[in-house]
């Protein structure tokens with residue numbers, strides 16, 4: 577019945593187990609990485625998994641942005657009217673999961689075949705298209721391996737993060753080691769916000785299995801269609817197979833996890849800028865400054881507005897979803913930036929701000 581206990585249950589303040597600093601925790605957080613000392617505070621023993629960091633640039637963020645402005649074919653013409661409003665590094669937790677999938681598939685299909693014949697008549701020739709149907713059985717074995725990248729967050733703006741994790745995958749494949757175990761990182765050098773992982777390794781593996789099976793399913797479907805056509809063609813010399821209609825198709829999926837990486841904290845440089853009072857975003861890989869995503873003012877030609885729904889729905893990185901803030905002028909933008917600093921991770925762009933946005937992605 578000590579006072580301390582009462583305080584603890586009432587306040588629900590989580591503190592870093594190493595340095596005692598208060599931790600910002602949401603119900604989804606599986607590990608809170610202390611912003612002061614970098615210590616990973618696990619919410620449950622069941623989640624414990626290695627964490628590595630790809631250290632991001634700590635200086636010269638503005639320069640990366642301005643370099644892009646002066647190099648980009650479109651932006652270099654606009655750069656005099658561009659104002660950089662906010663730029664920061666955000667560490668995004670990701671996994672790469674290697675999965676082997678296999679299937680013993682089977683099915684029965686009716687294949688439509690056609691043949692064109694030239695018929696001679698008194699008045700010359702005419703062509704006649706004939707159709708026939710052949711029913712075939714198809715079965716076989718299929719096996720494939722996939723690497724599934726995934727963000728350890730419940731909600732994420734995939735349009736920014738997918739190019740980031742794809743770009744980093746190139747480094748992983750080349751075994752260029754940019755990763756440092758979290759306990760070896762000089763945490764004072766890590767400047768930026770770390771998004772708390774929300775998906776544990778077990779869930780990540782389940783998700784990766786599903787994704788791998790989905791990919792395999794599509795590949796097997798293609799293969800089965802081709803096999804059905806080939807088989808029908810063999811039974812019908814001179815006929816060309818066209819349409820395949822399946823009576824049934826069974827594609828079971830067996831999956832096996834070959835490898836799961838540690839939780840990798842990938843640095844992303846995230847910028848807001850204005851052009852003629854409208855707000856846009858750009859993002860760069862935090863380790864080398866390569867541009868991975870940008871929204872650019874459309875100066876001529878097509879307007880791409882179909883992204884609006886996706887942008888409004890997703891909320892960057894799954895932060896607090898805020899309704900749009902009307903960007904009435906510089907004052908409103910300044911207010912918005914204040915909020916960004918406070919809530920980094922959330923974003924808010926209005927329809928107004930998006931009206932003339934063109935989205936450019938990596939490759």
Ligand SMILES: [Zn+2]
Nearest residue numbers: 592595610613
């Ligand atoms: Zn700490």
